[in-house]
Amino acid sequence: MSAGAHVRLEGLKLAFGDMPTAEVDLDVRPGEIVVLLGPSGCGKSTILRALAGLLTPTAGRAEVDGKPAGGADTACAMVFQEDALLPWRSAARNVEYALKLRGVPRRQRLQEAEELLAQVGLEGFFDHLPGQLSGGMRQRVQLARTLATRPRVMLMDEPFGALDAQTRSEMQQLLISVWRQYGTTILFVTHDVDEALLLGDRVVLLSPRPAVVRGIVDIPGPRRPGAQFEPEFARRRYEILASLGDAPPAELSPEGA
């Protein structure tokens, strides 16, 4: 059985005061990566926050394995663009802290923290403080710390948005390898169509606020570095760009678009 949870948004309505922000139906299979793409301010982060239990729906349901999202046993972890590491704790101590919250006995924590950091490519940096690490390395620590909580759903809000292109590509590949190992369900918000094409099993296209699902694009998934630039992705790219209002003229569309 997959370690990832089944996520279901059913008639989910979210609002700030009298401003409707999202009206969404979506079914995410266990272990699937679903990318949310839509115009700035449409309500993507709000949807993730509802799944993390940080917002209460005005109507409908957000469920994780059939239980209301946000409960202690639904094991959703949020990952943000800005890392939320404790600056006075070393990389290993940051990860250990998450293990402590999970109830891992003290004598096992350091070893498990170091194993997780090694897994994200940070051997040799266990004792570094966040301020002594690059942005990409801090995101690696954050990923290790997230894995330490054994999440069944990762809610990733533009996690790589602040990284340079090379580091971003490395982090995408790291996420893919971690996902292959753990089978976690992932909801991933991005503005980057290439990132969506590389990572997603499906890309959900959202309307301007209030976010409504306008379409869903299935993505073939070799997930090799650069796969998103291969010809079979051209039609999907066109479809996504057209939905975002950025499509090139129809006469330039790829064959079959």
Ligand SMILES: Nc1ncnc2c1ncn2[C@@H]1O[C@H](COP(=O)(O)OP(=O)(O)OP(=O)(O)O)[C@@H](O)[C@H]1O
């Ligand atoms: N705490 C809040 N109180 C009131 N309005 C809010 C609050 N948080 C977000 N909003 C509003 O809700 C709308 C959706 O915000 P949200 O952050 O979900 O959008 P987004 O699609 O993630 O945007 P972006 O792509 O720019 O990050 C925006 O108009 C925003 O101003």
